[in-house]
């Protein structure tokens with residue numbers, strides 16, 4: 001009885017504390033950070049118009065008397081009976097915006113008449129109990145704008161009819177008279193196209209089983225459409241980029257207090273989720289010091305050390321569109337002389353490339369402009385001895401950039417001149433890998449190279465810099481979609497000083513008081529089980545058994561004495 005009384009008093013006091021603390025945190029929200037603007041919203045009519053325009057463009061490029069069959073992607077196994085998060089095949093999503101597994105889109109062009117059909121799984125209460133709501137026919141019609149829906153249990157019969165070159169009559173009355181001359185599928189480009197073979201295995205196998213059709217790969221059609229982003233798509237891409245910008249900013253604000261790379265990665269991915277990104281577009285690359293020189297470093301197990309550079313190549317995915325943004329910044333907020341020298345070369349290369357990027361320019365020429373700046377800079381620092389040779393590849397071993405969209409390395413030809421609506425990454429880099437000189441060919445030329453550059457190499461060893469921005473080609477040049485993220489050395493240093501100060505308010509919160517630690521006790525108090533179990537404060541449930549091992553631990557002293565001194 002007495003105990004319960006004190007628990008009640010404590011709860012009142014605690015609830016009061018919670019409000020005060022919540023208010024303080026709200027006021028201290030760092031102003032230096034650019035909060036992601038609201039997500040773009042489209043009406044049903046806007047979406048349907050956009051999607052039917054895309055399908056109309058596909059029809060335009062299909063031959064007469066042809067059929068295009070697009071299948072949804074299959075779930076991918078993670079382990080045992082657990083799958084990865086389901087992600088729709090990009091082209092099917094591009095043409096329907098449907099995320100449902102088991103969906104097939106059929107486009108039929110007979111003469112000049114165009115018909116669209118959608119095979120869709122029927123709603124199933126058992127499935128919905130476990131996995132959530134499925135589309136009704138009306139939902140699918142409303143989302144995609146495709147009017148004719150057929151139960152996907154008939155997909156196999158339909159495919160058999162295609163094989164037999166017969167018309168298909170669905171049980172509910174829909175008739176599909178396939179265009180009998182040409183069959184389009186999404187197919188690997190070549191036998192050796194391993195990504196294409198993995199992604200379009202079923203299509204490839206089925207197409208090989210057909211006789212009497214001319215088989216065409218539909219990817220050049222959809223790829224060329226996807227290469228030019230519509231205003232609708234640009235809004236989605238901008239949103240993915242804005243989320244990524246905020247994530248990069250927050251990481252710059254907290255990095256000084258981080259001990260391990262994974263903590264910084266967590267800040268990034270926390271921001272992605274907090275801003276309702278669907279996922280990342282590719283695994284986050286968060287590498288500090290020497291790890292920054294590994295292009296696709298994903299372990300994030302290394303330490304975060306003052307004096308080192310942090311390289312972060314991360315991208316939020318929003319509604320099937322991904323950002324791809326890299327920043328390299330000093331953990332302590334100030335570039336050293338050597339770090340700044342390398343950084344400035346990469347920055348200048350980016351600037352030079354962006355200046356020549358405009359409609360009509362080739363991707364290759366834009367990339368070569370960046371390469372020339374890199375070569376000049378490396379020569380100046382004594383890291384190469386011959387600007388006309390390929391020596392620079394020792395330090396800049398990847399391409400200048402790539403198309404960006406639904407895939408991080410998006411579809412589309414690199415031979416086509418730039419055109420308004422294309423989006424590409426501008427991402428030169430220099431990586432002074434610790435062991436780079438050990439693996440060069442043992443020829444007299446390379447030996448001489450090694451001898452000459454070694455002293456300079458020692459100066460810059462373990463510095464890795466990549467700067468990556470997402471550029472939209474406009475009628476007159478390019479727009480930097482990543483322009484809100486500091487990039488100049490002076491901007492980065494000023495931003496980090498401010499953001500780091502403003503984000504310091506939650507130092508203890510981040511380190512030792514997760515969101516649930518709303519009760520700010522100074523001393524350990526004994527509370528009974530009733531209190532720890534299922535108490536709801538301002539709608540939050542305190543989980544039983546929750547352990548806080550930091551120095552301000554509120555509960556650890558109560559139930560887990562062995563943890564109270566920290567891990």
Ligand SMILES: [Mn+2]
Pocket residue numbers: 324402425427468
């Ligand atoms: Mn990239």
